[in-house]
Amino acid sequence: MSFLHSQSNTSYQEISAYPEMATEQTVLARLIESLGFRYYWATEDLRETDLNYQISEASRTTLETVKHIYDLSEIIKNAALNVPNGATTDDLSYTELRTKTLENLKLAESAILKLESLDEVVLNFGQSKISFWNLINGPITDAVWHCGQISSFRRASGNPINSKINFFSGKIRD
Numbered sequence: 001m002s003f004l005h006s007q008s009n010t011s012y013q014e015i016s017a018y019p020e021m022a023t024e025q026t027v028l029a030r031l032i033e034s035l036g037f038r039y040y041w042a043t044e045d046l047r048e049t050d051l052n053y054q055i056s057e058a059s060r061t062t063l064e065t066v067k068h069i070y071d072l073s074e075i076i077k078n079a080a081l082n083v084p085n086g087a088t089t090d091d092l093s094y095t096e097l098r099t100k101t102l103e104n105l106k107l108a109e110s111a112i113l114k115l116e117s118l119d120e121v122v123l124n125f126g127q128s129k130i131s132f133w134n135l136i137n138g139p140i141t142d143a144v145w146h147c148g149q150i151s152s153f154r155r156a157s158g159n160p161i162n163s164k165i166n167f168f169s170g171k172i173r174d
Contacts, residue, residue, distance in 0.1 A: 012036035012102060015170025028121075029112045031136065032076065034170070035144055036105040039069060041165050042150040043098050051094055053157040062153045063094055069146050070097045072139040073104035075123065079135050080108035084124040 015037050019026045043066060051063040060068065071088050078085050092100065115121065121132035151161050164173045 012040035012105070014172065024118045025113050025115055028118060028132075028136075029109045031140060032105055032109040032112065035140060035147070036102060036109070037170055038144060038147040038167070039101060039105070041161055042147040042154070044162065045159070046094065046150075046154060047157075047159055050154045050157045050159050053153045055153065055156070062150055062157075065146050065150055065153070066094060066097050066101075067092075069143050070101045070104075072143040072146075073101040073108075075139045076135065076143075077104040077108045077111075079121050079123045079132065079139075080111040082120060082122055082124070084126060 012033065015033055018030070046062065051066070052061055054061045070090075070092070074088050075085055112118075112121070118132045121135060123130040123132070123134055123138070154161060162172075166173055
């Protein structure tokens with residue numbers, strides 16, 4: 001049973017202590033951090049068997065789902081940095097996708113915390129510019145949804161997620 005590890009200096013192994021004060025920035029940043037935490041654990045130690053798992057012919061494989069979450073993380077990052085989105089054509093390995101997704105989320109989280117107002121966060125698709133509100137009900141919650149799919153897929157392929165993860169506290173139980 002071989003596991004595919006990713007080396008990343010961006011860790012979402014645990015969720016940080018909550019801030020002393022809730023602001024629009026800290027709430028959105030915490031939502032992104034929570035996504036990073038769920039993604040980290042959903043994709044930790046996936047095997048080739050897990051990556052190739054497909055619930056039906058019409059569905060995505062786990063690897064295709066990881067790629068989709070990477071694409072969503074690009075949109076999240078670009079919105080936080082207020083840069084236009086472009087089509088992602090990167091042909092990346094699982095390890096590269098995982099690492100870059102975690103880095104994108106960390107960059108977005110950090111950028112959000114530095115903003116004066118969330119009005120600065122815009123989903124920029126060239127001709128159309130969309131409010132940050134759509135970032136929440138669009139790419140962020142879509143990515144959370146897909147993290148749940150990966151967790152289900154890996155259980156179905158015989159490699160369940162670490163049972164010591166406490167998603168409520170954002171910590172690992174001893």
